[in-house]
Amino acid sequence: MTNFNLQTKTLLNGFVFLAVSAMLGACGSAPQQMPPAQAVNADFLEVVPTTSVIQKKYPGQIEGSVNVAIKAQVTGYLDQIYVKEGDFVQKGASLFRIKSDVYDAQVSNSQASLKAALAAQESAQIELEKIKPLVEGKVVSEVQLKTAQANYEAATAQVAQAKAGLNSSRINAGFALIKAPVSGYIGRIPNRIGNLVTPADMTPLTTLSDISNVFVYFSMSEADYISFMKEKKAGNVQLVLADGSQYKHDGQLETASGNIDRQTGSIAFKAVFPNPDKLLRSGGSARVVLSKSLDNSLAVPMASVKDIQDRHFVFVLGDSNKVSMRPLEISGSAANDYVVSGGLKAGEKIALNSIDALNEGMKVVPKITRQKPVNQ
16 A cells, blocks of 8 residues: 555656646747738839819709790690690690680670670760750750760770670680690690699699700709809819710809708709700709819829728828828819828829738838829
């Protein structure tokens, strides 16, 4: 039993010695060094002053220069439709006819009333002329003359009233035929022959649009409005159509409202475009593009700019080929470039690629190219 305990104690002492030796050996060895970070290959662009064309785009709605809602002015059943949706009509062309039997009868009745009033006027005039010499010969009193004069004036008033009634009846009968008040294109026609139409209908019979010139309405932010008013010009005003193509005619910019909307902080504008080919139609959508040229400006490619929480940064090459992250102030865009208003100086070099792999203070192997300067 004594021999067994002695052997066990000897084995434990051996294990402890080996463990301590291993720990001492580990502490005595030299610490392992991390390999140095390798420099990243990156292309850099030397920024020089250039001429930039800033573009700002605004979504807009197209309307004809004249948009007329055609509505019935009298009540009746629709009897004829002379046009089709999409037709171009000249001013004065017939569009619709409302069944006019009732209004024709009113004209006939008014004509009869006028004839009766004229006959009564003539009878009163005869009576007046008959009494005048009798009064002069003192056969009848002046009271009878005054009575005859009053009867004649009353009959004359009845004639005037009958003429007015006849004119009103003729106007109503004329309203049964609806004509185009302007030249333009016919819009949707929701009613069909036989439908009852009234002046109180909310939906018009159709709309008529003059699109020889069109208005494109859009909203501009207060900041853009202030900039526009300071310069008193917007440069070229162009239009990008719904299919992404550019409209071939330039436009003119006009204000459409005198006040800034408190809810949106914007002000309404309209751009006026010629439309000789009738390509633009009322109700369509497009983007208004405002362009202006800036001389001696700094521009950087959009691909070289890093966006972080709505802020813009570039990596600028510094001493010892190390990069630093620099915030930019952007005044607009020009094609695929940002136009810089602050944060960068002419002659500085910015990273064109590998921006996701770069960090503050990282060393790089730069390959430098230079922007094309102004007038070169």
